[in-house]
Amino acid sequence: MKLKDLAQELGLSLTTVSRALNGYSEVKESTRLRVTAAAQRRGYMPNPAAKRLALGRSGYVGLVYPFGPNDLGDPSFLTVISGLRAVLEANHYELLLISEAPDDPIQSYRRVMSSGLVDGLIVARTQRHDPRLALLQEHGLPFVAHGRSELSAPYPWLDYDNELGGRLAAERLLSLGHRRIALLSADLGLTFAWQRRAGFMSALQAAQVSPQPQYLREGVFDRRSGYQAMGSLLELPTPPTAVLVDNNLSAIGVLRQIEERKLVLGRDISVIIYDALPPDTLQSKHITIVQQPDLLGAGRALAELMLRRLQGESPEQLHTLLQPLLVDGPSDGPVFSLCS
Amino acid sequence: MKLKDLAQELGLSLTTVSRALNGYSEVKESTRLRVTAAAQRRGYMPNPAAKRLALGRSGYVGLVYPFGPNDLGDPSFLTVISGLRAVLEANHYELLLISEAPDDPIQSYRRVMSSGLVDGLIVARTQRHDPRLALLQEHGLPFVAHGRSELSAPYPWLDYDNELGGRLAAERLLSLGHRRIALLSADLGLTFAWQRRAGFMSALQAAQVSPQPQYLREGVFDRRSGYQAMGSLLELPTPPTAVLVDNNLSAIGVLRQIEERKLVLGRDISVIIYDALPPDTLQSKHITIVQQPDLLGAGRALAELMLRRLQGESPEQLHTLLQPLLVDGPSDGPVFSLCS
DNA sequence: AGTATTATCCGAAGCGCTTTGATTGACAAG
DNA sequence: CTTGTCAATCAAAGCGCTTCGGATAATACT
Structure with missing residues (x-):
């Protein structure tokens, strides 16, 4: 089921069908309805490779994640990922977890950058001197850092205080x-x-x-x-x-x-x-x-930063600093008691 | 840096350059060397979208994974993923972890299938009656199940006894x-x-x-x-x-x-x-x-099954059953002692 | 000598989609 | 009745790559 088939079936041109589906204004409302209905009915889904080739963007945001044996990662970070995913998805981006080469992490970043697989990258677990960020900045691929780093030029980040x-x-x-x-x-x-x-x-x-x-x-x-x-x-x-x-x-x-x-x-x-x-x-x-307090919200904020970056906003303003809270155990017990 | 630029620079045709890079036989060894050297030097990387569009395949193998808050998943499965990744990569496939929509897992599978993002899918944590497998089978997207399931037609699986x-x-x-x-x-x-x-x-x-x-x-x-x-x-x-x-x-x-x-x-x-x-x-x-005993090996075997499936092998033979072992605690201590 | 191979290379079509620029017809204004 | 305007549509070019079907030159065979 390709766009062409759909067009033929409807007796319309490729152009019109494409425009109808992508919400352009210069197509009659009645035609649009016909088109969307037909697309729905036939289960049409655009070929992402073709779309991407034509558009020059992929619709994917990447996150390189270490899936080494025994590497459980940071449990609370999974919550962040969850919020990130939700907001990206709502904006028609998909989150791709790219498995990090265990022997040479930087290599994974190199490949992702030059392959053009993703439109942007989330960099987690930043180091104070982070070669990954330097590389990305040099290469020009949009990224948002989860955690600050020491970098010469401004870059978008979300961090906790x-x-x-x-x-x-x-x-x-x-x-x-x-x-x-x-x-x-x-x-x-x-x-x-x-x-x-x-x-x-x-x-x-x-x-x-x-x-x-x-x-x-x-x-x-x-x-x-x-x-x-x-x-x-x-x-x-x-x-x-x-x-x-x-x-x-x-x-x-x-x-x-x-x-x-x-x-x-x-x-x-x-x-x-x-x-x-x-x-x-x-x-x-x-x-x-x-x-x-709100890791899910942190993930969402991370997504917002990425979306704004992808829309071409310059990194200067793209910073979010979240405030931590000191949370006591329940007041009815001693402050520092252990209870399994 | 596109193929065309490279061809121009070398005074060769697109065809030849492409073939040289992809290891075809009908290109002189000396030219091949010139081409690969130039590609190396200029840091040429093929555009994956274009490649995919032309080839009709993506080079990605997917694995839908739940990244919900609090969802640490199965720790030992991460080891399996690690082995899987290694073998896929050695065969020029990349493993993509696709985040599962927490509200409607099946939906994630639907999207992946119709988007054509991946050439094949690994399905983990199988259920006895698994709607995901049924869906994939119906749709025809190659998959390998990590764990068996009750399915009418034969399908490739790796499982433990x-x-x-x-x-x-x-x-x-x-x-x-x-x-x-x-x-x-x-x-x-x-x-x-x-x-x-x-x-x-x-x-x-x-x-x-x-x-x-x-x-x-x-x-x-x-x-x-x-x-x-x-x-x-x-x-x-x-x-x-x-x-x-x-x-x-x-x-x-x-x-x-x-x-x-x-x-x-x-x-x-x-x-x-x-x-x-x-x-x-x-x-x-x-x-x-x-x-x-060998979870890394299990991951590797999983990859082998997938690769064979992707090469068009029919699912009948694509089964691997791994044998568990009863492993005692160290012989110097009592068999069932707890020692933190 | 001429013809059949073979080794290299190239032109062009095509993958499915978007988008520019052109075309058509309807309708209002002159 | 003509001209201009606008809405709706379309044809075709192009995204970067692969690959089929020639082309060309060098080599081998009668």
Whole structure:
């Protein structure tokens, strides 16, 4: 079923049928109805390759995602993807998850760029010095970064105020009287980890508390490393009395470690987690977290930025900064209690 | 940089350049070298839309994947995807993850089919009566199912011998002397859950042990439901002495429940898990599992099936059945001990 | 010597769609 | 009755690539 068939069937020209279907004004309303009805009835769907060739655009927005073995990715990011997808779809773009070559991620970006498969790209999990963004900028493919990066020229981004989040958490712990506060960070090359740490440090400095090197851990990014890092913290001669955990995945391991040692949260040690735990995690209740309240909305905003970028808007204005919130556990329980 | 530019630059015709790049025999070796060198140098990449339009195929294989909020999917399946991707790529196909519309999954399949975006589709997580497969078969788009289904006509599939796995697990528990054996199944509409249960039941029947309804639970598919199901099992007047857990995600909750009740695995209760726990899970050691030893290989095999299907091979022969293995915890410890 | 092959290469058509520029007919204005 | 205007339609070119069916020159065979 091609446009030509449809035209023949209706006794119309290709041009008219095409225009009728694409909502042009210079076609009689009655004809349009005839055409759309026929298209509906015959189940006509335009050939995307042809359309794309003619139009010079694809209607796809890409997102390169690592599907390596064991790579579960960031659970909360899946929510973002969900919102992103919804808005793109409403605007006749489809979201394509492109699997990242595990050995050479940059290569995946190269291929996507030169193939012209997508009209734009979402770049997630930005690093402070991100070769992917540099590459895209050089190449000229429209992109929106999920997380900021250090880049010479302006570029569109959506980010969370991680610095504020880090500060809020630290301030809360300080106000509870803690002075020996640990911070478990993911890889500090990742922008968000760096930012959260910066906020954390600034709060400590403002309170005249000097952060101790042995309390600052880096590269803590999954259950196991969270478990280990927490273990080693607790075995220090003077262990910290409070911990801020950078990311929710490692927080699971952290909580586990605490629980196994029969420590009581809020009494023996205080913990704040950045990002809500994955929803079906068992230890998810009653714990204070720094949260981006509306991840679905973040995804939607990301899509908006991309759409505006694709419409040719220049990147200068295309920034969205979302504010985190410090969310306490339920008020009827102690602030930092663990309850599986 | 288009083919035409390249041809002009080399003083050759479009035809020759195209053929040189695509490895046709009727082009002199020296010219081919000149052409490929020039292409390399100028960074020429064929326009996929044009190529596709001319060729009538896209070079993409699709996989519709649910990216809903909170939908982490099956962790071990990500490994399969990884192997799949690798082999497809080696054969100049790219794997496209198409995000599933959360409200109406079937709709996503409809769109993919009629858009012609992909040459073939991988269908994962098959159900016993799977409308998606029926649709694809009717439409004629090549597909390979990851898991079998009840379908009138033959179709290509890769599956695991889940029935055998269920039986092996049950037999092991029986041989340990257990008679009150519970089974926690995921949704029985899913093929794998049904198959595992069938194997489980047949082993019990063969041993003259009649399965008790209250020990057979269904719809246990995530940490939380695993936790709850296990809790309710243990509170029965006569609780089971052994449990087979259908899927690894809910197993996490099951183990958690057992641990909280201070029960010792292998002494108070025996557990066998189907599929290895996610690799960074803390409770992953020392527990007996039914495992598909080589998930990466399974992904590769899936790709092979798809490639053969795309080459026009008829579905009759395109079946791969992989054998599960019963893997004990390390021999130095008790078979069913939990060690976080 | 002339003819049949073979090795290389090229022109042009075609994939299904959009879009420019032209054509037709109807109707109002002169 | 002519001319101008506008609405509705169409023919054809073009998007970048592949490929069929020649063309040409070099080589092999009678």
